[in-house]
Amino acid sequence: MDTRIRELRKAQKVTQDELAEAVGVTRQTIISLENGKYNASLILAHKLAQFFQTTIEEIFIFNMEEENL
Amino acid sequence: MSGNFCLKKYSSDKEYAKLMKKRAAISLLLVVFGIVTLAISLYCRHKGLLSISDFRQGVFAGIGTGLALFGLILFFICISIIKNESKLKAARIYESDERNIAITTESISIATVVLLISMYVVFVLSIFMEIDIIIAIAIFVLLFVLTTIISAKINSHRM
Structure with a gap:
């Protein structure tokens, strides 16, 4: 799934390490999320939304065609 | 780590x-x-x-x-x-880390398939060797199947 994590992170001048520490995951997970290689759980999505003070929909780009909807 | x-x-x-x-x-x-x-x-x-x-x-x-x-x-x-x-x-x-948990779960499921295939191969080959090996493998497979069924039942109530 495509995300706007990198864009939001850079806008707020936050490093991958700082973001990882804030949401309680490893830096590798943040890298995988930014590259769209790993889909976050609902809990992690909420934590990220809280960190960036936005909604989950603003962070994660849901592709209807990819999901066959 | x-x-x-x-x-x-x-x-x-x-x-x-x-x-x-x-x-x-x-x-x-x-x-x-x-x-x-x-x-x-x-x-x-x-x-x-x-x-x-x-x-x-x-x-x-x-x-x-x-x-x-x-x-x-x-x-x-x-x-x-x-x-x-x-x-x-x-x-x-x-x-x-949830990604590491997902990686471990996926790795274990792949390892389980490889293990079962290897056991089947040993099972077939053991026909030419000793009956004890066939019995041991049969017990392990039975134990694996039973554990899978029981843990699936328990987890279906928990989730």
């Missing part, structure tokens, strides 16, 4: 430290089992109590030594993590 089995989330360092203490205790048990295994092997070899080949006695001694060394290394790793707060936090985050 890479290569650790990550299967559960730990929300606090305190909770994770408790787990590390349990692991340290278990690793000491492994050391004891290893020493006992090695001692039995050496005693039997010395007294000539077991009528098994040198090769089998060597395997027995090797398992004992390996188990004791593994337990000792695991014990020191656990203690070093418990004593160092930053190490404890890093280890907890690594082990609780």
Whole structure:
């Protein structure tokens, strides 16, 4: 799934390490999320939304065609 | 820490430290089992109590030594993590990381398929060798199937 994590992170001048520490995951997970290689759980999505003070929909780009909807 | 089995989330360092203490205790048990295994092997070899080949006695001694060394290394790793707060936090985050948990779960499911295929191959080949191997493999497969069914039932109630 495509995300706007990198864009939001850079806008707020936050490093991958700082973001990882804030949401309680490893830096590798943040890298995988930014590259769209790993889909976050609902809990992690909420934590990220809280960190960036936005909604989950603003962070994660849901592709209807990819999901066959 | 890479290569650790990550299967559960730990929300606090305190909770994770408790787990590390349990692991340290278990690793000491492994050391004891290893020493006992090695001692039995050496005693039997010395007294000539077991009528098994040198090769089998060597395997027995090797398992004992390996188990004791593994337990000792695991014990020191656990203690070093418990004593160092930053190490404890890093280890907890690594082990609780949801991606690492997903990787471990996927790896175990692949390993299970490989294990079952290997067991089937050994099962087929063992027809030309010993009946004991066929019985042992049949018991393991039955145990695996039963465990899978029971744990699926339990988890379906929990989730």
